[in-house]
Amino acid sequence: MTRESSLADIFQIGYYWETKILLTAVKLDLFTALKGRSLTVIEVADARKLNPRALELVMNALVAMRVLTKEEKLFTNTQVAERHLVQSSPEYVGHLLLLHDAEWSHWGKLEQTVKTGRSPVTQHVFETNPELGAHVLTVLDRIGQGSGQGLAKRVPIHGAGRILDVGGGAGTNAIAFCQENPELSATVFDLPQTLCVTQQHIERAGLGDRIHLQGGNFHVDPFEGPYDLALMSDILHYQDGKTNAALVKKVYDCLHEGGRLIIKDRFLDPAKTSPAWTTAFAVHILVNTECGECFTIQESCQWMDQAGFRVVEELEPRAMIQGTK
Ligand SMILES: C[S@@+](CC[C@H](N)C(=O)[O-])C[C@H]1O[C@@H](n2cnc3c(N)ncnc32)[C@H](O)[C@@H]1O
Structure with missing residues (x-):
């Protein structure tokens, strides 16, 4: 206890x-x-x-x-x-702290949000202040050095040739996956404003010929494809469960038969009271996005089941799940 x-x-x-x-x-x-x-x-x-x-x-x-x-x-x-x-x-690392300072007034409205259920914002930081959002991604990329490589080493590729990184941000994961697997090419799909930073990171990594950028809103704009593997890493919390279910189905549709979707996130335990950091992060999301949330592994597995994935499994407890089409 x-x-x-x-x-x-x-x-x-x-x-x-x-x-x-x-x-x-x-x-x-x-x-x-x-x-x-x-x-x-x-x-x-x-x-x-x-x-x-x-x-x-x-x-x-x-x-x-x-x-x-x-x-x-x-x-x-x-x-x-x-x-x-x-x-x-x-x-x-100041940009990370500047983000929290920029969101200070939203936290001041938490009481009102809890009373009304309405968030004080209608858009998240990547939409309202893409420059700050991009700086934050750059800092996260730097302080998490090795996080992309760690993921790329842990995710089995099984001969995949094309990967789609949905909301791929600074390109951290796409770069690491391509470095780890010389036969792989990647598409990073993200908001056009964010991709300006991604472009620089990819050029610096010398992977411009293997990583393609597609700008757009992942709720609205079509994905190309078909892909062998898709990644959704730390993007679930910007929207509600219904919207995530639709996004998972949209990714399912752009995969080859036998293709896989991997979702990596900061999941809550079934009771939603731990891990402690994620329970507080969920409140941060409550006041800093219009209708975002944090989710459990079980909820995400359900979206995969509903989308039609044949096999849905937990690759890492509390961290990563995989669906196979
Ligand atoms: C927390 S970052 C995660 C970045 C990356 N997947 C990673 O794990 O490092 C969330 C990303 O989702 C992108 N994003 C949020 N809403 C989006 C939307 N509607 N369409 C496309 N990209 C979006 C943001 O621009 C940002 O790059």
Whole structure:
């Protein structure tokens, strides 16, 4: 049995102050102002056109949060801040935090959403702010380095020649699958705005001749094909179950007889109360998409059954299922 939350845990969760202090510091790009040097509050305030009195309180808190240090009146980035929160660093992760800051006002409407059942948004970030969405994909691609390769090693190819990556994002998986299987060619289907970033990643990987890009809305625009293998990785949560069932059927229709669909996602357990990260992610999806959700493996298997897949099996517990046509 899991441990009950203590009062200390409840306060730890409820006092979100430090979250917003960090997100604001990234938004105001304080860490880049301090890149490789130590500055006073007045100097940072001048550089960023901020109010020194207010800024000092924020920077003092950032010292207590161990992302800055303070000696006399001089503030300096800690090593982790210099490496990951300075914009020019090749290991910058700020875009992920900027996404959460951009979605702050949606979270402020959670109470209203729970009362009415209506999300405060009508579109998700890849539609409303494709530039930020693309930056987020690039960071995810970088920090998840090896995640695509890991998947490509775990998924049996069984001689497949053509793969469709539905909502393939930055091309992480398509690139890894093609690198792992020299005989494979891939199509990455995604929103045209997202594909600008995908194009760069594919060119950098030197796979322009084997990975083809198809821009469109996967609910509306037709898939080419037929394909031997299709992948739906981390795309279920942007829409409701009925829409996913229709998408799975649409993918089924573009597969060869004997072709396979693999769905990889962050699935919930049948009771939908774990894993903890995914239960909170489901609420994030509630306020940041019009009607998205998180799903169980069982729900996804049902969509595959309904679509007509002959064999439906769990390839990895809580993570990956496969349907064979
Ligand atoms: C979380 S990312 C997953 C990317 C990739 N499949 C992976 O596993 O790394 C979701 C992707 O779905 C794409 N997407 C969302 N809604 C879409 C739609 N209606 N049509 C096409 N692509 C869509 C987004 O642009 C984004 O690239």
